[in-house]
Amino acid sequence: MTDLPSWGVASDSPTAQHYRTFGATEARGSSATYEDWALGIAADDEVLALIDELPRTKRQANLVFAAARVAGVPIAPWPQARGTFVERWPQIRVTASTHATQTNEAARCAVLLPVLARIPGPLALLEVGASAGLCLHPDRYGYRYAMPGGAVHALDPHPASGVVIDCEIEDAVPPDRLPEVVWRAGIDLNPLDPGDPATVDWLEALIWPEHEDRRRRLRAAAAIAAGDPVRIRAGDLNELVADAAAAAPAEATLVVFHTAVLAYAAPEERERFAATMAGLDAVWISNEGVGVFPEIEGRLPADVRHRFVLAVDGRPVALTHPHGRSYTGL
Numbered sequence: 001m002t003d004l005p006s007w008g009v010a011s012d013s014p015t016a017q018h019y020r021t022f023g024a025t026e027a028r029g030s031s032a033t034y035e036d037w038a039l040g041i042a043a044d045d046e047v048l049a050l051i052d053e054l055p056r057t058k059r060q061a062n063l064v065f066a067a068a069r070v071a072g073v074p075i076a077p078w079p080q081a082r083g084t085f086v087e088r089w090p091q092i093r094v095t096a097s098t099h100a101t102q103t104n105e106a107a108r109c110a111v112l113l114p115v116l117a118r119i120p121g122p123l124a125l126l127e128v129g130a131s132a133g134l135c136l137h138p139d140r141y142g143y144r145y146a147m148p149g150g151a152v153h154a155l156d157p158h159p160a161s162g163v164v165i166d167c168e169i170e171d172a173v174p175p176d177r178l179p180e181v182v183w184r185a186g187i188d189l190n191p192l193d194p195g196d197p198a199t200v201d202w203l204e205a206l207i208w209p210e211h212e213d214r215r216r217r218l219r220a221a222a223a224i225a226a227g228d229p230v231r232i233r234a235g236d237l238n239e240l241v242a243d244a245a246a247a248a249p250a251e252a253t254l255v256v257f258h259t260a261v262l263a264y265a266a267p268e269e270r271e272r273f274a275a276t277m278a279g280l281d282a283v284w285i286s287n288e289g290v291g292v293f294p295e296i297e298g299r300l301p302a303d304v305r306h307r308f309v310l311a312v313d314g315r316p317v318a319l320t321h322p323h324g325r326s327y328t329g330l
């Protein structure tokens with residue numbers, strides 16, 4: 001007996017392996033729909049053959065699933081979603097071929113804020129890997145920090161914000177104020193315009209189906225960012241960071257930060273960036289996956305799986321949820 005569906009054949013192609021791993025490790029516990037779709041596809045030679053029509057770099061589950069949702073594939077168990085997926089494959093293929101996975105999560109501001117609130121201001125913010133720049137407006141969002149005893153510490157901007165970010169905080173004092181930000185700038189290989197509806201639609205399609213809170217926040221945060229357009233230079237962070245930093249006003253404290261970016265850079269590029277930061281007159285905040293900076297990781301407690309490390313000037317200060325849902329002081 002087999003538990004494969006009727007069309008299922010246990011393929012061992014690289015694409016099948018990728019979908020099996022994606023379903024069993026990345027999606028499990030975070031998106032029941034994508035876990036189900038990925039494991040269904042991993043055992044579905046007909047659909048695997050369709051996906052293999054794409055260039056290798058475009059076969060990733062995250063990209064194909066977002067393209068499927070743009071094409072109207074229903075959020076339903078794979079046996080029900082499959083028919084629409086196959087029928088609309090031509091559209092899915094075009095979307096996957098012409099788009100890339102790129103996210104922007106404003107909730108990461110909740111884990112930056114405990115640090116930002118302690119830096120003497122006013123602040124000049126320079127974000128590398130800024131995407132659409134949604135993390136460049138930490139002073140314009142509201143926050144609800146839930147503490148271990150059940151108390152909630154609220155922070156709200158003036159004027160009131162349509163974005164309120166929930167974050168569990170432990171072993172740390174929640175921030176007591178929003179920073180005064182007088183200058184903002186960004187760098188990204190592919191800057192996105194938060195005021196462009198098609199861009200926001202695509203960012204939304206990339207949010208996993210069950211992450212309703214992230215979907216709501218995206219639209220509201222994009223509207224805030226679009227209301228005060230920030231210059232995000234197109235290019236590599238190592239090439240541009242020193243020049244971009246030089247444009248910051250001298251009377252403000254320059255903060256250079258990045259969240260979920262350096263994992264995309266090669267180890268020698270990360271080292272080059274860290275060396276640049278060491279020589280810059282700026283506070284450097286890094287919020288990255290464990291392992292991105294081994295020299296920071298060496299100073300961490302043992303069990304840090306599935307967390308990011310928030311470091312200030314190379315010194316780890318907290319473990320954080322990758323999407324900003326929690327902050328654990330070190």
Ligand SMILES: C[S@@+](CC[C@H](N)C(=O)[O-])C[C@H]1O[C@@H](n2cnc3c(N)ncnc32)[C@H](O)[C@@H]1O
Nearest residue numbers: 104105129131188189190236237259260261264
């Ligand atoms: C996962 S997204 C994170 C975006 C944003 N920092 C956030 O937390 O929501 C990574 C971003 O880093 C950008 N990126 C990756 N490598 C880069 C590089 N070498 N220079 C500049 N930007 C880069 C990508 O284009 C993408 O927008």
